[in-house]
Amino acid sequence: MQQPISWYPGHMAKAKRLLTDQLKRIDAVIEICDARLPLSSRNPELDSLVRGKPRVLLLNKMDLARPEATQAWLQHFEAQGQSCLAIEMGKRRQGILKAVVALTEASLARSLRKGITRPARAMVLGVPNVGKSTLINYLAGRSAFKVQDRPGVTRAPQWINASPSLQLLDTPGLLWPKLDDPVAARRLSYIAAVRDEVVDVYHLALALLDELMVIAPQGVLERYKLQDEALRGQALLEAICKNRGFLLRGGQMDLERGATCVLDEFRAGLLGRITLEMPHDQG
Ligand SMILES: Nc1nc2c(ncn2[C@@H]2O[C@H](COP(=O)(O)OP(=O)(O)O)[C@@H](O)[C@H]2O)c(=O)[nH]1
Ligand SMILES: [Mg+2]
Structure with missing residues (x-):
């Protein structure tokens, strides 16, 4: 099979720079993966990139995944001490907000000690097609809202109120998919995280x-x-x-x-x- 090449080292470097820049502005990271591929649809470099920033992992598109398998994955991640939640389009709004806000308590308490009361800030991160824009639109409550997620779109960050206590960066953090592993690359093509024209x-x-x-x-x-x-x-x-x-x-x-x-x-x-x-x- 042809190698699905749609990300070049230049793209990755740019996405990484953008991400590092955005991370400074937020209290927590909302990582999305595809519930059908909780291994291959994550970016192994994320751990080192987010450097200890609190993170919740959302297994999205659970409507397409086998329920018992999703449960097994949640248990697996929980056993690793990872905050995680299985979700699908248009559901579990309160659960998601609660999980994100819970991650930001320490950070908000630090601000409060300096006399600053503010909402928590978070960003949505993930490889292409896992549902980042859909989630931001859903949490923002504006279905017509168009989210930009091309790497390298640089402009002043815009904040969206997801709730009175949580703001989201309107631009999702786009991560490059794991293409150096041929099995992961092939599976990412199955779920269209890699464009069809290239395979x-x-x-x-x-x-x-x-x-x-x-x-x-x-x-x-x-x-x-x-x-x-x-x-x-x-x-x-x-x-x-x-x-x-x-x-x-x-x-x-x-x-x-x-x-x-x-x-x-x-x-x-x-x-x-x-x-x-x-x-x-x-x-
Ligand atoms: N079945 C299903 N499709 C979803 C879900 N979330 C998003 N999608 C679809 O997945 C595709 C990619 O979503 P998008 O938000 O553009 O992904 P992004 O590239 O990560 O921003 C779109 O066709 C969405 O309608 C979900 O929970 N279930
Ligand atoms: Mg998008």
Whole structure:
């Protein structure tokens, strides 16, 4: 498979500079990852970047992940002493606000000792497509609000009132995804954290189907009305094309269209609620 290259060292350096600058202004970090990929959708450099700033980890898109797997991940992170919460679009507003504000108590108390009473300040951080803008808009209560998150957009920081006691930086901190690890890079492509133009959809869909036939075959078999559980590789993709009637002139299967369909339907949760990695997968 082609390597999905959409981040260059220059991009990463710029994102890092921007982040370091923003960190000075905040009391806490709201890190978002994708509940389907709690390992691969995090940036391993974040620990050293945030340098001890209090942090809550939100496992977003829990509606797309397997509930028992999400519970296992929460227990895993809690056991590490990490504040964490599973969330999905448009839900748990109070829970999120409470978890963030709890992290900022020490920092606000320090301000108070200097005679300053102020709301807590936090920023949302994560790799592309985990739901940063969606969360900021939700907490800000303005669905029409457009959030900028291209790396390198420099301007004066704007604050949004999420509640009387919490302000959010309106620009999410964009982290580069973990692309040096081929397994993580491939899984990030499954969830569209890496753009499709830079990967080969045929090979990507085959790799995804390969994983799904191990961890969640039922969703695939039911969705495409397949009888043969042993189908793998191109034969499986062909059966899916056949089910959907994706034919080219001359009667050949339109594998590209089938591959795009599988990826789209997986991303939309139509193959079931699937978590691609578990805590014990960590090597
Ligand atoms: N199913 C589902 N989709 C979500 C959720 N949160 C965000 N999304 C979708 O994920 C995509 C990326 O969200 P966005 O906020 O733009 O991500 P960002 O790149 O991190 O800012 C959008 O299509 C959102 O509608 C969620 O909790 N569940
Ligand atoms: Mg965004």
